[in-house]
Amino acid sequence: MGNRTIVPFGPQHPVLPEPIHLDLVLEDETVVEAVPRIGYVHRGLEKLVEKRDFQQYTYVAERICGICSFMHGMGYCMSIESIMGAEIPDRAKFLRTIWAEFSRLHSHLMWLGLLADAFGFESLFMQSWKLREEVLDVFEETTGGRVIFSVCDIGGVRKDIKKETLEKILGVLDRMEKELTEIAGVFLNDSTVKLRTRGVGKLSKEAAFELGALGPMARASGIEMDMRTQGYAAYSQLDFKPIIDLEGDSYARTKVRLGEMFQAMDLIRQCIGKMPEGDIKVKITGSPKGEYFTRLEQPRGEVLYYVKANGTKFLDRVRVRTPTFANVPALLETLKNCSLADVPILILTIDPCISCTER
Amino acid sequence: MSILRMSKTLIKNLLHGPFTIAYPLKKKETYERTRGSIGISIDDCIFCGMCERRCPTNAIRVDKARVSWSIERLQCIQCGYCTEVCPKKCLDMENQYTEPSFGTVRDVHIKCTNTQSPSES
Numbered sequence: 189m190g191n192r193t194i195v196p197f198g199p200q201h202p203v204l205p206e207p208i209h210l211d212l213v214l215e216d217e218t219v220v221e222a223v224p225r226i227g228y229v230h231r232g233l234e235k236l237v238e239k240r241d242f243q244q245y246t247y248v249a250e251r252i253c254g255i256c257s258f259m260h261g262m263g264y265c266m267s268i269e270s271i272m273g274a275e276i277p278d279r280a281k282f283l284r285t286i287w288a289e290f291s292r293l294h295s296h297l298m299w300l301g302l303l304a305d306a307f308g309f310e311s312l313f314m315q316s317w318k319l320r321e322e323v324l325d326v327f328e329e330t331t332g333g334r335v336i337f338s339v340c341d342i343g344g345v346r347k348d349i350k351k352e353t354l355e356k357i358l359g360v361l362d363r364m365e366k367e368l369t370e371i372a373g374v375f376l377n378d379s380t381v382k383l384r385t386r387g388v389g390k391l392s393k394e395a396a397f398e399l400g401a402l403g404p405m406a407r408a409s410g411i412e413m414d415m416r417t418q419g420y421a422a423y424s425q426l427d428f429k430p431i432i433d434l435e436g437d438s439y440a441r442t443k444v445r446l447g448e449m450f451q452a453m454d455l456i457r458q459c460i461g462k463m464p465e466g467d468i469k470v471k472i473t474g475s476p477k478g479e480y481f482t483r484l485e486q487p488r489g490e491v492l493y494y495v496k497a498n499g500t501k502f503l504d505r506v507r508v509r510t511p512t513f514a515n516v517p518a519l520l521e522t523l524k525n526c527s528l529a530d531v532p533i534l535i536l537t538i539d540p541c542i543s544c545t546e547r
Numbered sequence: 548m549s550i551l552r553m554s555k556t557l558i559k560n561l562l563h564g565p566f567t568i569a570y571p572l573k574k575k576e577t578y579e580r581t582r583g584s585i586g587i588s589i590d591d592c593i594f595c596g597m598c599e600r601r602c603p604t605n606a607i608r609v610d611k612a613r614v615s616w617s618i619e620r621l622q623c624i625q626c627g628y629c630t631e632v633c634p635k636k637c638l639d640m641e642n643q644y645t646e647p648s649f650g651t652v653r654d655v656h657i658k659c660t661n662t663q664s665p666s667e668s
């Protein structure tokens with residue numbers, strides 16, 4: 189047994205631009221314990237609900253996270269709609285699903301790039317981000333924004349997608365699918381990449397369950413849990429199955445996310461095929477009164493929205509439990525007994541989003 | 548061979564040239580919906596103050612007495628809510644971003660209400 193050393197990791201670290209700090213307790217090169225600390229980017233967005241009325245807060249909710257911005261807006265809108273008993277038009281549901289799945293695609297592509305960057309494969313990183321750019325262009329064309337869309341509204345969506353644009357999207361998907369298949373092959377089969385991911389950071393099914401892991405992290409350990417199966421938005425009308433893997437290592441997590449990307453493309457195609465005609469928004473009058481919990485599946489896992497309204501324009505409370513927060517205990521578990529060089533990759537495999545964790 | 552997986556992609560890339568846009572020389576096309584900045588047709592504005600009350604970031608100031616409408620450019624988040632609530636539909640979302648700047652920028656628009664030509668006022 190060697191001497192124990194503490195190596196600070198973050199809050200600024202080249203591997204990820206988000207501020208999380210870990211004290212890594214090392215024995216020689218092996219991590220025996222990791223102590224996390226967050227709290228560097230707290231913005232008080234939940235408190236802001238007292239100062240902005242419930243309609244204005246739609247824009248605030250979207251800005252909780254820069255990657256799953258659409259799904260945050262959607263979770264908030266769904267909660268208010270449920271409190272007010274509003275049923276949104278079918279077309280709006282499908283449009284929401286399209287944007288949500290594109291968000292998943294862009295989030296996972298970004299993550300793939302960061303992973304490649306973490307093990308020093310620069311050109312693979314560039315390839316992933318090149319693909320992601322196409323998704324951002326679709327967003328800009330359909331919503332007007334590349335990162336923050338401002339299209340989800342209480343009662344539906346603000347903007348429709350024209351038929352020609354939908355056809356164009358199908359073309360983009362075909363092109364992307366071809367290119368993604370190529371780079372997916374590199375991630376899954378290249379021997380140098382496999383050396384860095386295979387067998388690294390194993391999380392057993394039991395541990396994942398006990399520690400409350402979510403999203404791809406849990407699914408890669410064999411837990412079949414995907415909030416989309418609840419059938420919110422248009423998911424009840426689409427045909428899909430949660431993608432799971434049994435290995436529970438970094439390689440499995442990469443595989444699950446890659447599978448979800450192809451699944452997202454498939455879901456978008458299904459949506460475009462089944463898209464009904466009609467209105468995109470119902471008019472909402474009055475103010476909400478009551479409380480509601482919404483659960484939905486973000487790229488990083490399940491997000492939980494709690495909204496409490498008192499019948500005035502201002503809400504009492506909005507609470508968001510983001511997936512990264514729930515995945516931190518699982519991360520600490522995977523860090524135990526790994527080597528120092530693997531720490532960046534392991535932190536990345538939970539796909540951390542610290543800004544939304546701290547809100 | 549599993550270590551040469553990337554070669555095909557790499558060779559394709561070499562032949563293709565850069566995928567990025569050589570920015571100052573070539574500009575990226577904006578889309579019809581691109582949210583760049585808020586513009587106003589000040590002549591149609593009735594100074595009702597709706598946009599000021601609804602704006603989530605308090606970027607807009609409306610002064611009925613001085614018939615002026617102003618916007619803090621860096622405070623505006625381009626959400627487009629004001630364009631939706633304006634009863635006269637005189638606000639619109641333009642595709643181009645505003646110029647970069649170091650300090651705060653307040654764009655003031657004043658409606659010309661007198662009959663003199665604007666140069667005398």
Ligand code: SF4
Pocket residue numbers: 587591592593594595596597598599609616632633634635636637638
């Ligand atoms: S809402 Fe429209 S009409 Fe009213 S003050 Fe604003 S810009 Fe003018």
Ligand code: SF4
Pocket residue numbers: 585601602603604605606607618622623624625626627628629630
């Ligand atoms: S776009 Fe949004 S933030 Fe900007 S002035 Fe209009 S309402 Fe305010």
